[in-house]
Amino acid sequence: MKGRAKIDPIDLRIIELLSKNARMTYKELAEALGTTRQRISRRMEKLERMGVIQKYTVVPNFDLLGYSYVLLGITLKAGVSIDEAIGKLKEVKHVTIIQKALGTHNLVVHVVAPKDMKEIQAIIEEISKAVPGVEHMDVTFITETCKYELF
The missing domain is CATH 3.30.70.920 (Lrp/AsnC effector binding domain/regulation of amino acid metabolism (RAM) domain)
Known part of the structure; x- marks a missing residue:
């Protein structure tokens, strides 16, 4: 299902938060966005499946x-x-x-x-x-x- 993804402002906010700290838990993301952990879980699965989120990584010195x-x-x-x-x-x-x-x-x-x-x-x-x-x-x-x- 990779290709042009249909994402909304909440998806973009998730990506923004994870780009600053890829170790955020679903619970922390849910709290930051005022939603539930289950909704974050579904959105994360969608973003990964669509290829929008390709990798979680660290930036070493x-x-x-x-x-x-x-x-x-x-x-x-x-x-x-x-x-x-x-x-x-x-x-x-x-x-x-x-x-x-x-x-x-x-x-x-x-x-x-x-x-x-x-x-x-x-x-x-x-x-x-x-x-x-x-x-x-x-x-x-x-x-x-x-x-x-x-x-």
């Missing part, structure tokens, strides 16, 4: 964990299959997020790597060799996440 967080903006040569490139990127251990993009880059790739610059260089070289038809790759080191809110 990579610096405190001893890792570097790197964004790669990849521009492919004309005619190169983006889906083939994505398939290759999915096989690379340190790649955590792959996003199709419009604009300067065809793909935005998130990489979590050990802080050692030689290891980072090796990972970037592995990615550039694995992906067919890379025309250009921009590398950006994320030094701090100052705001992370979806709504």
